[in-house]
Amino acid sequence: MTVTLSAPSTSTALDIQKVTARIGAQISGLDLSQPLGADTVAAIRAALNEQKALVFTGVDLDDEGQQRFARQFGELTTAHPTVPAVEGAPNVLPVDSEKGVANHWHTDVTFVLNPPQVSTLRSIVVPPYGGETLIANAAAAYRDLPEPLRHFADTLWAVHTNDYDYAVPQESLDEEARQRREVFTSIKYQTAHPVVRVHPLTGERGLFIGGFAQRIVGLSVGESRKILDLLQSYVTRPENILRWRWSPNQLVLFDNRITQHYAVDNYDGLPRRLNRVTVAGDIPVGIEGKPSYSIKGDASHYSSVAELGATPVAG
Template sequence: MSTLDIRKVTAHIGAHVSGVDISQPLDGETVAALREALNVHKALVFDDVRLDDVGQQAFARHFGDLTSAHPTVAAVEGAPNVLPVDSERGVANQWHTDVTFVLNPPQASTLRSITLPPYGGETLIANSAAAYRQLPQPLRTLADSLWAEHTNDYDYAVPAEEIDEERAAQRARFTSIKFRTAHPVVRVHPLTGERGLFIGGFAQRVVGLSVGESRKVLELLQSYVVRPENILRHRWSPNQLVLFDNRITQHYAVDNYDKLPRRLNRVTVAGDVPVGVEGKESYSIEGDAAHYTPVAAAVAA
């Protein structure tokens, strides 16, 4: 087993990991230790990694089967599991959890620095379990009972005020298959049993409420997720990889680099179907994502 050195970055989220070469095959004990660190810290940062696309996929595969790059967006040429998160394709400057509009969103995401601006371009990652714990008891009870519809068919990908011909084409690709899925607002993590707020930008309506009512409820709950003390603000360096638990975090790419080139490559690990506090599973309303991701077996906490 590698001699792991895991150092917390903040009280509620994030750790730097050293003492392991993730470009090499990892033994089961090391993978188990990394999984436990991910359970505890939600996001792990690896410095000075020497990975190409093949190596990034191999590392991510230690945690489960891979998804393809995205349900609707093109992969890196020759690497069907790798999504280029490229400023030239638009910016994701909204809080979200990856691909929650499908029935079983990825359980984990890896981001690897490729091209970085000389300033700005941070990635914010928030701990939604800490947010849940911070809710006053009446709000916690309410959240436990709610379900929300998540969809890719809205202006997340291309803000309305910025739509031009190129961005309209990007939006058309992003919504070329329309997905709507109902998820519990409070998801129970299958490995730890923790409860976390499972909302973010793709959550557009609370089941049983109007759009206006939904917006107010979701904004209230989201305000706990994005408290500064729940956030890791990661400033990218060359040859870094960040692994985060997509089941119990949200993230946000900060658009503060004057449209300079910025690119990260993303590889995601297939996830299980979310389960709420009463044991009920998420259900699909529209769209089949079988071409995008296998369903991971749920493991009891």
Template structure:
């Protein structure tokens, strides 16, 4: 195994990984060490990576099956599993967890820097596990029993002002297949057993409540996710790769670079169906995402308990 070193970045989220060349095939011990670090720190930063799209995908495949680029948005030409996150195609300056409008959202997201603006363009990544721990006990009890409906029936990457023709076309593509899925507001992580707030920008309504009532509750819970203490502010440099656990984080791309070019490439890992505190599993209301992602195998209870012990 390589001499992998994990350097913590903040108290609640984030670590830098060094001592491993992720452009080469990893042995089982190295894969386990990176997975354990992701369980503990939720987001990992690799500097000076020597990767193209093929190498990026090969690294991610160490941890499971890949999704295609996106359920409705086009991939990088010739690479159906790679999504271009390009400022020219819109800006995701909205807190969200990737693709939560499908039944089994990605378990993890990786982003690789292609073009970095000379200033700005950071990615904020928040720990929803730390947010859940911060909740007062009455709010925890409330959140534990709630379910939220997530949908893609709007485009988080398009600003809220009136759409121009290009933005209207982007929105039409993003919603070309309508998805609605009911997820637990508190998700139990399948490996660590941690509880995290599973909400974000695609969560539009609490099941059983009106839109107005839902918004108040979602905004209250979201305020704990985005507390500065729970957020890693990642400043991009050339040739970096960041991986974050999509099951227990949210992220936000900061639009503060004066419209200069900014491009990342995204590869995501197929995920499992979320499970709530009571053992209930998410359910699809509308839309079939079978073309986008396989369902990751459920983790046996004994393995989950073992992983939770390692991560503790």
């Protein structure tokens, strides 16, 4: 579908092409290096609400340009609560294969009280093969649940933490990997979120779990793991996943409130580098209107709290 918009600064044809049935669309005809009009930002937000992940190709952006683009959707977070930013760019996180891989399903920074509402990833160095990013639609996963399981999930809360159950034990790490883990957990966070989150803009319900969700409130670790694994299996059904193969000069914008993602480690250790910029989010709310609550760790240095249903900021 093609939508033509009249923005204050320019008249822009916004071409939106779906990539899969359940998640993902590619947008053409926009120069992201220029400020976007309010109508254009609103149209991108509407497309994001529907498609959950948007791909922009042929973008001519540096770190400042990526931050400027992301800022049109709200106030930026700093790069990360514990991991250092790109030097001279406190809002930019380097996602660099040489500093570890993020090959586990997760939603960004769910161990804090108000995780980012949206994330942007921009390709810097792309391996000649592999290195795809998978993005899953957590709303479609919720709709896939059989009715009894859906009702059960509606009642659950989960504790998310950055000091999570790593697949690789501490004693098997080399010194560099051990130091990275120590930095990542230098401030320990625990936050309880509803397993089923209500999206503040669309009202959709989505499974809000992923790799940082370690325990169901009121259950043992063993019981929790079985339930979380069962629910997670619906998130990662192939029908719910966009598998994006990166090319140079691309930017992906995805709704962190209602997706999970995974960086596929299938490029033989070749260099792979993306830069991430995220937009401050609201405090998640469950189906009964109860908000998430912090158990351990103050992340106020990382992110302000966005108002529920915060509207985009024009260029």
